Amino acid sequence: MxxxxxxxxxxxxxxxxxxxxxxxxxxxxxxxxxxxxxxxxxxxxxxxxxxxxxxxxxxxxxxxxxxxxxxxxxxxxxxxxxxxxxxxxxxxxxxxxxxxxxxxxxxxxxxxxxxxxxxxxxxxxxxxxxxxxxxxKLMATLFLEFEYVSMNKVMRIVKKHSLRVVSQTMDMKCKICLSLPKSDFQKIKGKFEAIQEVLVKE
Missing domain, CATH: 3.30.230.30 (Impact, N-terminal domain)
Known part of the structure; x- marks a missing residue:
């Protein structure tokens, strides 16, 4: 291996x-x-x-x-x-x-x-x-839920780390599913959790 x-x-x-x-x-x-x-x-x-x-x-x-x-x-x-x-x-x-x-x-x-x-x-x-x-490469999935006002902060992290957007829903709240390398999971999850308005789920 x-x-x-x-x-x-x-x-x-x-x-x-x-x-x-x-x-x-x-x-x-x-x-x-x-x-x-x-x-x-x-x-x-x-x-x-x-x-x-x-x-x-x-x-x-x-x-x-x-x-x-x-x-x-x-x-x-x-x-x-x-x-x-x-x-x-x-x-x-x-x-x-x-x-x-x-x-x-x-x-x-x-x-x-x-x-x-x-x-x-x-x-x-x-x-x-x-x-x-x-x-x-082993990948992991991360789910984000947030208000529109946080969109720029979220997308900045997505682009910086070249994360793949698996799906997104823009209703009353924004919901995004991301795919990322498993080795980077905790680090990137922490970056999203640092944004107060973002709910992060595995």
Missing amino acids: EKNQDIYKTIKTATTGVLFKDRNSKFLGYAYPVQQETDIKQLLDTLRTEHSGANHVCYAWQLGVGETSYRVNDDGEPSHSAGTPIYGQIQAFELTNILVAVVRYFGGTKLGVGGLVSAYRTTAQMTLTESKVVRK
């Missing part, structure tokens, strides 16, 4: 159907950028439906930055012969917020545990090599 805990590496878009063969067994690699476990379940359900004739759909995923959560699944293959080597490649590429799955169609010849480990690791590696890796 990056030294700056605000920056993390993931993949830009899904990579699908990367093929590796070993003794007539076919291994198809898939990698997806994900944000939460519900995304993962839906993707795996779709894969299993698309490959209903496959013998195994093995996978590994990791979510989070700093404090990460992960899971590996061998889907009936010998213990640690599939999910663990797939996860090893997620770690080798230093990625998070990612799901890597490998679909196996058995070719009639047993590969042995060592052969399986190599095949799943190689398929995951090939899949991630074909994926577009991107660096992303």
Whole structure:
């Protein structure tokens, strides 16, 4: 993982159907950028439906930055012969917020545990090599509510720190939702709280 805990590496878009063969067994690699476990379940359900004739759909995923959560699944293959080597490649590429799955169609010849480990690791590696890796910054959201008279003070801070306005409503009161780097959150929140007329909410 990056030294700056605000920056993390993931993949830009899904990579699908990367093929590796070993003794007539076919291994198809898939990698997806994900944000939460519900995304993962839906993707795996779709894969299993698309490959209903496959013998195994093995996978590994990791979510989070700093404090990460992960899971590996061998889907009936010998213990640690599939999910663990797939996860090893997620770690080798230093990625998070990612799901890597490998679909196996058995070719009639047993590969042995060592052969399986190599095949799943190689398929995951090939899949991630074909994926577009991107660096992303952890962002946080801040909500402001204030009277029109405070608009100039608020917008001065927004422009000075190049904050992104996610949404704004100008009714009886002004309401603005801002997106800002997580590492700057407390400092910038304090600047807005220093304006007496501004209500600040996370």
